[in-house]
Amino acid sequence: MEIKVEAVTFHYPSGVLALNEVNVTVGAGETVAVVGENGAGKTTLARHLNGLLRPQSGEVWIGDWNTRQKSVASLSRRVAYVFQNPDDQLFARTVWDEVAFGPRNLGGTPQQVETDVRAALERCGLQDAVGRHPYDLPAAERKFVAIAAALAMRTPVVILDEPTTGLDAGGVERLGALVEGLKQEGRTALTITHDLDFCAAHFERVVVMSEGRILGDGPARQVLREAALLQQAHVRPPQLIALAMALGFPTSPMTVPEFLADYRRYTSQRSSPQ
Amino acid sequence: MIEVHGFSFTYAGTATPALRDVDLKVPKGQLCAIVGPNGAGKSTLCYALAGFVPHFFRGELKGQVRVGDRNVPDTPLPELSGEIGLVFQNPFNQITGARFTVLEEVAFGLENLGVPRAEILDRANEALRLTGLGSLGDRSPYALSGGQQQRLAIASMLAMRPRLLVLDEPTSQLDPAGTEALFTHLSDLVSSGSMTVVLTEHKLEWVATFAHRAVVLAAGQIVADGEPREVLASPAMEALGIRPTYYTQAARAAVASGLAPDGRGRPLPVTLEQAAEFLRWR
Numbered sequence: 001m002e003i004k005v006e007a008v009t010f011h012y013p014s015g016v017l018a019l020n021e022v023n024v025t026v027g028a029g030e031t032v033a034v035v036g037e038n039g040a041g042k043t044t045l046a047r048h049l050n051g052l053l054r055p056q057s058g059e060v061w062i063g064d065w066n067t068r069q070k071s072v073a074s075l076s077r078r079v080a081y082v083f084q085n086p087d088d089q090l091f092a093r094t095v096w097d098e099v100a101f102g103p104r105n106l107g108g109t110p111q112q113v114e115t116d117v118r119a120a121l122e123r124c125g126l127q128d129a130v131g132r133h134p135y136d137l138p139a140a141e142r143k144f145v146a147i148a149a150a151l152a153m154r155t156p157v158v159i160l161d162e163p164t165t166g167l168d169a170g171g172v173e174r175l176g177a178l179v180e181g182l183k184q185e186g187r188t189a190l191t192i193t194h195d196l197d198f199c200a201a202h203f204e205r206v207v208v209m210s211e212g213r214i215l216g217d218g219p220a221r222q223v224l225r226e227a228a229l230l231q232q233a234h235v236r237p238p239q240l241i242a243l244a245m246a247l248g249f250p251t252s253p254m255t256v257p258e259f260l261a262d263y264r265r266y267t268s269q270r271s272s273p274q
Numbered sequence: 275m276i277e278v279h280g281f282s283f284t285y286a287g288t289a290t291p292a293l294r295d296v297d298l299k300v301p302k303g304q305l306c307a308i309v310g311p312n313g314a315g316k317s318t319l320c321y322a323l324a325g326f327v328p329h330f331f332r333g334e335l336k337g338q339v340r341v342g343d344r345n346v347p348d349t350p351l352p353e354l355s356g357e358i359g360l361v362f363q364n365p366f367n368q369i370t371g372a373r374f375t376v377l378e379e380v381a382f383g384l385e386n387l388g389v390p391r392a393e394i395l396d397r398a399n400e401a402l403r404l405t406g407l408g409s410l411g412d413r414s415p416y417a418l419s420g421g422q423q424q425r426l427a428i429a430s431m432l433a434m435r436p437r438l439l440v441l442d443e444p445t446s447q448l449d450p451a452g453t454e455a456l457f458t459h460l461s462d463l464v465s466s467g468s469m470t471v472v473l474t475e476h477k478l479e480w481v482a483t484f485a486h487r488a489v490v491l492a493a494g495q496i497v498a499d500g501e502p503r504e505v506l507a508s509p510a511m512e513a514l515g516i517r518p519t520y521y522t523q524a525a526r527a528a529v530a531s532g533l534a535p536d537g538r539g540r541p542l543p544v545t546l547e548q549a550a551e552f553l554r555w556r
Contacts, residue, residue, distance in 0.1 A: 014417040037449045038406075038421025084420045084447070085366065139363070140312040162420065165446045166363065168311040168476060169517030194421075194449050197520060234451035239479070239520035239546065246550040256520065260527045267533065267555045 001063045001078060001156035001188055002028050003049060008058035010044055018044035020212035021058070026205075028156070029186040031179065033199040033220070036209035037234035042192040043084065045209070046159050049190070051075040062157065077106060080150035084161040084192075086134075086142040095121070095137070095145050096130040102153040120152035123181060125174055140171050147178065158182055160191040164198050176202050200224055200238040200254045208233045221252040275438060275470045276300040276323060281337035282494075283318060283327055292318040294494040295337070300472060300487075305464045307481040307502065308474045310491035311515035316474040317363060319491065320442045323472060324360035325351050341438055356387060359436035363443045363474075365427035369415050376418070376426055377402065377411035383434050401433035404459050406452060421447040428456065439463075441473040445480070453477065457484040478506050479519050482544035490514065507542040518542075521549035528553060 003026040010019040018041045026032050034042045047053040048060050051072040060067040062078045080102075083089045092098035099120055103113040121127050124144040129137060134145050143166065150158055160179075164172050172195075179202045182189045193199060199206055199220060206223040208216035210233040216223050223229070224237050227245065237245065240253045249266050253259035278298040284291045293315045300306045308316050321327040328335050329351045339346040341358055362368045373379045380398040389397070402408050405425040410418065415426055424447045431439060439460075445453040461484045463469040475481050481488055481502050488505040490498035492514045498505050505511075507522050518526070525542045528534040534553055543549035 012417060014413060016413070016417060038425065038447070038452055039419045043419060085364065087364070087366070138313050162447060166312070166443060166476075168515055169512075170515050171312060172517070194447070196450075231451075234449040236450050240524060242546050243521060243524055243549050243553070246546060247554060256523050256527050259520075259524045260531060260533070263524075263528055263533055263553065264531075 002026065002061070003157060003188060003190070004059075004061040005045070005048065006059045006061070008045075008048060008055040008060060010048070010053060010056050012044075017212055019048075019055075022212070022214055024207060024214060024217065026188055026190060028188055029183070030205060031183055031189045031203045032191075032205045032207060033203040034190065034192045034207045034209060035194065035196065035199065035230075035233065035235050036215075040209040040233065041212040042209055043161055044212075046081065046161055046190065046192055049157070049159060050079040050081045052081070073105075076102065076153065076155070078155055079157040079159060080153045080155040081159045082143075082146050082150045082161060082163060084165065086139070086146040089146050089149070090134045090142060093133055094130065095126060095132050095134055095148075098134055098145055099126075099148045099152050102149055106153065116152045116154055120148040123151060123178060124148040140167050143167065143171075144174070147175075151178075155187075157188045157190070160189070160193075162192055162194070164193060164195045172198060179203075194235065196224060196230075196235060196238040197240075200241065208235070210234075221254065225252045275302040275304075275342060276472070277338070277340040278319075278322070279338045279340075281322065281335075281339055283322060283333055283335050285318075285331060285333040288333075291494055292333075293322065296494075296496055298489065298496065298499075300470060302470050303464050303467050304486050305460060305471045305484060306473075306487045306489060307485035308472065308489050308491055309476070309478065309481060309506070309516060310474075313493075314491040315494040316491055317442050318494075320360060320440045320472070320474060322346070323438070323440050324358050325349065325354040326360065355383075356434070357436055358438045358440065359431035359434050361428050361431050361439070361441040361444050363446065365420075365423040365447075368427045368430065369423060371415075374414060375411060376407060376413050376415055379415050379426060380430050380433050383430060387434075397433045397435070398429075401429040404432060404455075405429040406455065421449060421452065424448060425452065432459075436469070438470045438472070441471070443474050443476065445475065445477060453480060460484070478516075479521070479545050482506055482519075482548070490516070503544050503548065504541045506544045519544055521546060525549055525552050 005024045008022045011017050051067045100117045103116045206220045216229045240259045244253050249262050251262045253262050281296045282291050283293045310316050322339050325346045381394045384394045407425050457480050460471050485502050488502040521543050529536050543552040
């Protein structure tokens with residue numbers, strides 16, 4: 001489902017200008033990472049997509065819905081939002097009830113709810129935690145409960161706000177597999193992240209934000225190599241691209257095998273490493 | 275500065291110890307990084323060093339934790355708070371909510387210690403500047419973004435100038451420039467001899483760049499401890515659930531496919547600088 005953000009401006013009541021005439025269109029099934037410094041407006045932008053915030057000027061479209069004309073509850077049929085801090089969104093007494101809350105409220109039959117919840121829990125590796133209290137789980141697992149709750153809604157759009165925070169290598173890998181699953185299903189996925197290695201591995205397009213504006217927007221392979229642009233937004237190229245640049249390669253390797261192929265190509269004519 | 279000896283801790287109501295028989299000595303002026311997978315016991319170790327274990331989080335404890343000349347489990351938290359600072363993993367757990375502005379929040383701890391007003395202002399403003407919040411002193415702590423709140427939690431502890439600063443995943447929500455600035459500042463503090471720092475961190479590149487030492491925790495036990503590059507480039511890390519940096523992975527792949535000679539006794543690279551040096555052809 002397409003997302004259209006048209007000339008959106010938003011001030012918080014404190015006076016902070018968080019979004020300044022932001023325009024961005026995300027096509028159906030696209031995977032987009034939004035990066036930028038702390039306070040750039042990334043979360044504010046994401047909260048406009050599920051109606052938690054309404055534009056003060058400009059419009060936000062989710063498919064053919066204008067968010068001004070829809071409640072947060074209706075928008076939740078199209079957009080699932082995973083908060084930066086899972087503790088902002090978890091409230092049920094068991095993992096099962098937490099994940100079932102959304103599907104139940106969408107009015108699915110008990111069988112449909114059961115199927116959706118079970119599938120979401122399995123994708124997040126939580127099938128053995130159904131009876132646990134979410135707050136008895138470690139923080140990293142609570143994050144996956146929040147993600148499962150979003151996935152169980154089976155929305156065409158999924159937003160993940162800093163999903164890798166506090167996850168170890170295994171957790172980041174599990175999360176990457178989830179994003180790949182969303183891609184295969186043709187869902188639109190938008191993430192906010194400072195983890196550019198995670199971006200490079202799983203997102204095809206990168207939007208760079210700074211001070212409430214969009215500084216750059218394009219294919220990940222291209223944007224993630226623009227060191228000066230990224231630096232303006234207090235981020236930096238992912239490790240493999242940084243290494244390729246340091247070695248003088250003109251390429252943007254996104255995976256270790258890609259790096260290795262570049263290394264082979266650009267060093268084959270020389271004699272030996274130092 | 276820190277002497278942990280035979281320390282085990284089991285949280286009340288749980289059966290498995292979060293830490294088992296931990297021995298750790300950290301000399302004054304060291305920047306010591308604790309790495310390990312989720313659930314390894316990193317936060318528990320932070321709590322134990324700062325006294326939150328056992329004074330706030332109750333449970334069964336064995337062994338000793340000494341910081342300076344105090345035995346932490348026997349010293350009440352208020353007495354420890356002037357000397358040991360803890361930055362919590364989640365800034366929401368730390369921001370008091372008792373103050374209206376960012377500057378007041380940073381000043382709160384110093385007010386409670388009875389520091390003179392002029393000095394409070396100097397120290398609080400300096401801490402805000404160092405964490406990139408210099409222009410946000412008048413804002414409500416709740417009008418900050420997630421990453422800015424994490425900076426505020428760090429600033430509040432820097433202003434206290436504890437002799438030991440413990441930080442539990444302090445950069446999890448920071449942008450890369452903020453992460454580098456924090457590590458640079460911590461590194462300056464320890465080199466000037468005014469502070470000892472223990473922190474937990476998943477971003478191994480920063481650990482290898484700035485820490486004097488990397489201690490690896492897994493399932494509540496210390497399983498490796500040494501010079502960061504040597505520890506973090508070791509193939510043993512993956513089996514523990516710690517992913518090597520892409521710099522290490524790229525170098526390892528280049529060596530395995532015969533494109534680069536092995537390290538000739540040198541460990542594989544962990545940082546960009548090390549990797550560029552390791553893989554550069556002349």
